[in-house]
Amino acid sequence: MNATHLVDLRAELARQGLGGFIVPRADEHLGEYVPAGAERLRWLTGFTGSAGLAVVLADRAAVFTDGRYMLQLAAQTDPALWERRHIIDEPPPAWIAGHAPGARIGYDPLLISEEALQRYSDAGLAMVPVERNPVDAIWTDRPPAPLQPAEPHPLELAGRSSEQKREEVAAALRTAKQDAAVITDPASVAWLLNIRGSDVPYTPFALGFAIVHADAGCELFMAPQKLPPRTREWLGNAVSVQDRDVLAGALARLAGKRVRVDAAGSPIWFAQTLRVAGAEVVAEMDPCMLPKACKNAVEQQGARNAHARDAVAVCRFLHWLESASGRESELSAAAHLLALREDVPGFRGESFPAISGAGEDGAIIHYRVTAETDRTLRADEPYLIDSGAQYCDGTTDITRTVWMGPGAPPPALRDRFTRVLKGHIAMATLVFPQGVAGAHLDGFARAALWQAGLDYDHGTGHGVGSYLSVHEGPVSLSRAARPVPLAAGMILSNEPGFYAPGEYGIRLENLLLVQPADTPASVKPFLRFETLTLAPFDTRLLDRALLTQGEIAWLDAYHARVLAEVGPNLAAEQRVWLAAACARLGP
Incomplete structure (x- = not known):
C-alpha cells in the first residue's frame, strides 16, 4: 500500500465525476481467491484478508471486513488514511449514506452482484456503473491475467461424466421453463466440465465463464491458449469454446429467452447486459451449486x-x-x-x-x-x-x-x-x-x-x-x-x-x-x-x-x-x- 494510491484514486474519481467508489475484494467471478491482477483492495489499502471492501469518498475512506479479520485489518492499514469498520455492525451502505448523502457512488458492474448492489440502492444512494474501473486506470503495473492450462479431471475421480452433469442441469432448466443459465463461478465451471486448473492460488480451477442451455449444450468462455488439445478433446463437441471477449455478444444472442442468473453469486453486469439485449433474467441460484455440493x-x-x-x-x-x-x-x-x-x-x-x-x-x-x-x-x-x-x-x-x-x-x-x-x-x-x-x-x-x-x-x-x-x-x-x-x-x-x-x-x-x-x-x-x-x-x-x-x-x-x-x-x-x-x- 502506498499513500499516493489513495490520492491518485481520488483524482481519477473527480475526473469521472464521482463522489465515491466501492473497491471490493472480489474479482469478476466474485471469488475468494483471486489472481494477482484482481488484488485491487490489497494494492489500494494494504489489507490482505480474503473478505472485505473499501469505500473511498472525497474526504474520507474506510475498509470493511468481518470478525475474522478485524485484528488483521488494524495491523495492515494506516489509520491516518483508512477507517476500520466491521462489515456486519456498520454496513457500507449505511456508512456511505451517513457521510456522503446525495453523492454519485461508482461501482464496477463486474465486481458486485445484483443482490449486493440492491443494498446500496435501498439505502438511497445514487449508484453509478463505471465503464472503466478507476483503480485499474491508475494501477499502471497491474499483473496480467493468468493463462495456466485447464486440465481434464478424470472420471475415476469425478465419479460422473460432464455429459451426465450437463444433462442434470439442463433438466432442471427445462423443469423451470428456462432456456439457459449463466455460470460465473469457476468452481461450477470446473465441476460441470470435469476440468481443473491453476489460475489462482490454493483453488484448482481455470478462470472462465459458461452458458448452459436447456438442450444440455454448453458454451465455454475462456482464453483459447488455456485449452490445450487434450482438454479440447476431453470437453467434446457439445461444448463450444470461445474467448472471453465475445461473451457480451453471446449474451445478446439470448434475446427473448428466459435466462437464469445467480443474483447473489454473479456480477450484475451479466443481468444488465441480458436485459439490454431483451432477455428475461430469472434471479435463481447457480444450477451447479447444489449438485456440486x-x-x-x-x-x-x-x-x-x-x-x-x-x-x-x-x-x-x-x-x-x-x-x-x-x-x-x-x-x-x-x-x-x-x-x-x-x-x-x-x-x-x-x-x-x-x-x-x-x-x-x-x-x-x-x-x-x-x-x-x-x-x-x-x-x-x-x-x-x-x-x-x-x-x-x-x-x-x-x-x-x-x-x-x-x-x-x-x-x-x-x-x-x-x-x-x-x-x-x-x-x-x-x-x-x-x-x-x-x-x-x-x-x-x-x-x-x-x-x-x-x-x-x-x-x-x-x-x-x-x-x-x-x-x-x-x-x-x-x-x-x-x-x-x-x-x-x-x-x-x-x-x-x-x-x-x-x-x-x-x-x-x-x-x-x-x-x-x-x-x-x-x-x-x-x-x-x-x-x-x-x-x-x-x-x-x-x-x-x-x-x-x-x-x-x-x-x-x-x-x-x-x-x-x-x-x-x-x-x-x-x-x-x-x-x-x-x-x-x-x-
Missing part, C-alpha cells in the same frame, strides 16, 4: 482417502511439535507441515495459506504469518495451526490448538478449550431431520460457550469442495447462512473457537460428511455427520470435569479410530507418541 459416491470415497493420507502428515507434524518450542517459529512450523504434505501421494498444493499462530497471534482468526510478524513458538503457551491441502481426490481443512508445555495450562485456558471441544462434539454427534439449514445448527456448537457468557465472531462451518474450493456454497453452519437445507453428500467444516485478543486463540476443526441417519422410529428422513478428519485433540488442555460421560465416550472412540487408522502408517517413535496422545480418558 452433494458429492457422489466416488467423490465421498475420494474425500475419505484424501483425509486418511493427510492425517499421516498432520500426525507426524503434531509429533514434531513436541520438541519445537524455543527452536521453531510460526513460519518454520508452517513450512514443516507443508513439507510433510508434499510427500503425500496425490498432493497438489495447500487449500489455503496455513494459519500458524502462537500465543497472542492465535487470537487473530485468519492470521497470516509474515517475515515481519514471525515469532518463536515459546514454552507454556498455546499454538493454533489451521491448514489444509488439495489432493487429486479431495480437499482437506483441519485446525488443532496445541499446548507447547512443559508446564500445566492455566485453568482459564483449559476451561475455554473444553467448552470449544464440547461444541465440536455437539455438532459432530447431531442427528437432524432433512430440511434443516445451517443456521438452525450453528447454536449447538456455541451452547457450552454461551453458558459462560462467551462466543466467537465467525460461523461454525463452511462447505468444502471435492478437489475444489475449501470454502464452497451454498450451505454453511452459520447464523448468516443461506436458507438452503443440508443434504446427504455435502462436506462441511466443524470449527467452533474462542479468542482472547492479545492472549491466545482456540479453534478445533474437523470436516464432516452429511450422511443419511438410521432412525427407524422416525416417520421422516434424518441426517447425521460422518467425521472425515483424523488427528488427536490435545487432552492436556482439557478440564475433564466439564465433560459429560457421553462426550468422553465420543472422544475416546474418535481417538481409538485415529490410532487404528493412522498409527500403522507412522514410524515407531511416532506411533508411541500417537498412542499416548490417543490414550483413553474414560474407564
Whole structure:
C-alpha cells in the first residue's frame, strides 16, 4: 500500500465525476481467491484478508471486513488514511449514506452482484456503473491475467461424466421453463466440465465463464491458449469454446429467452447486459451449486482417502511439535507441515495459506504469518495451526490448538478449550431431520460457550469442495447462512473457537460428511455427520470435569479410530507418541 494510491484514486474519481467508489475484494467471478491482477483492495489499502471492501469518498475512506479479520485489518492499514469498520455492525451502505448523502457512488458492474448492489440502492444512494474501473486506470503495473492450462479431471475421480452433469442441469432448466443459465463461478465451471486448473492460488480451477442451455449444450468462455488439445478433446463437441471477449455478444444472442442468473453469486453486469439485449433474467441460484455440493459416491470415497493420507502428515507434524518450542517459529512450523504434505501421494498444493499462530497471534482468526510478524513458538503457551491441502481426490481443512508445555495450562485456558471441544462434539454427534439449514445448527456448537457468557465472531462451518474450493456454497453452519437445507453428500467444516485478543486463540476443526441417519422410529428422513478428519485433540488442555460421560465416550472412540487408522502408517517413535496422545480418558 502506498499513500499516493489513495490520492491518485481520488483524482481519477473527480475526473469521472464521482463522489465515491466501492473497491471490493472480489474479482469478476466474485471469488475468494483471486489472481494477482484482481488484488485491487490489497494494492489500494494494504489489507490482505480474503473478505472485505473499501469505500473511498472525497474526504474520507474506510475498509470493511468481518470478525475474522478485524485484528488483521488494524495491523495492515494506516489509520491516518483508512477507517476500520466491521462489515456486519456498520454496513457500507449505511456508512456511505451517513457521510456522503446525495453523492454519485461508482461501482464496477463486474465486481458486485445484483443482490449486493440492491443494498446500496435501498439505502438511497445514487449508484453509478463505471465503464472503466478507476483503480485499474491508475494501477499502471497491474499483473496480467493468468493463462495456466485447464486440465481434464478424470472420471475415476469425478465419479460422473460432464455429459451426465450437463444433462442434470439442463433438466432442471427445462423443469423451470428456462432456456439457459449463466455460470460465473469457476468452481461450477470446473465441476460441470470435469476440468481443473491453476489460475489462482490454493483453488484448482481455470478462470472462465459458461452458458448452459436447456438442450444440455454448453458454451465455454475462456482464453483459447488455456485449452490445450487434450482438454479440447476431453470437453467434446457439445461444448463450444470461445474467448472471453465475445461473451457480451453471446449474451445478446439470448434475446427473448428466459435466462437464469445467480443474483447473489454473479456480477450484475451479466443481468444488465441480458436485459439490454431483451432477455428475461430469472434471479435463481447457480444450477451447479447444489449438485456440486452433494458429492457422489466416488467423490465421498475420494474425500475419505484424501483425509486418511493427510492425517499421516498432520500426525507426524503434531509429533514434531513436541520438541519445537524455543527452536521453531510460526513460519518454520508452517513450512514443516507443508513439507510433510508434499510427500503425500496425490498432493497438489495447500487449500489455503496455513494459519500458524502462537500465543497472542492465535487470537487473530485468519492470521497470516509474515517475515515481519514471525515469532518463536515459546514454552507454556498455546499454538493454533489451521491448514489444509488439495489432493487429486479431495480437499482437506483441519485446525488443532496445541499446548507447547512443559508446564500445566492455566485453568482459564483449559476451561475455554473444553467448552470449544464440547461444541465440536455437539455438532459432530447431531442427528437432524432433512430440511434443516445451517443456521438452525450453528447454536449447538456455541451452547457450552454461551453458558459462560462467551462466543466467537465467525460461523461454525463452511462447505468444502471435492478437489475444489475449501470454502464452497451454498450451505454453511452459520447464523448468516443461506436458507438452503443440508443434504446427504455435502462436506462441511466443524470449527467452533474462542479468542482472547492479545492472549491466545482456540479453534478445533474437523470436516464432516452429511450422511443419511438410521432412525427407524422416525416417520421422516434424518441426517447425521460422518467425521472425515483424523488427528488427536490435545487432552492436556482439557478440564475433564466439564465433560459429560457421553462426550468422553465420543472422544475416546474418535481417538481409538485415529490410532487404528493412522498409527500403522507412522514410524515407531511416532506411533508411541500417537498412542499416548490417543490414550483413553474414560474407564
